[in-house]
Amino acid sequence: MEAYLPKDAGLRAAVAVLGISAFYVSSLVIHRLFFSPIARFPGPKLAAITTLYELYYDVVYKGKYLFEIEKMHDKYGMYYNFPDCQNFHCTRITAHVAKEKNSYFQTM
Secondary structure: OOOOOOOOHHHHHHHHHHHHHHHHHHHHHHHHHHHOOOOOOOOOHHHHHOOHHHHHHHHOOOOOHHHHHHHHHHHHOOOOOOOOOOOOOOHHHHHHHHHHHHHHHHHO
């Protein structure tokens, strides 16, 4: 195994950090696509993996992410997959979820 690792200690540390970072990113992608509570919702897989999808529309298209959300609602329905499940961008979703929660608790 020593033959594959660089002899310089600084380079070894850089290789270790790069390997750990690659493992972290790949495990995060696998978790968000398959094991996350919101993984079953439809939507663009790139938006499910990272918030860079939102950043792209906000920076390149100068704040047009809100219009992209409307397109995603038309294409995927009321719910779609995005990585930050605590941050609902659309008030329609929040209102719909609150209505469903209230009706659920009223029937109990």
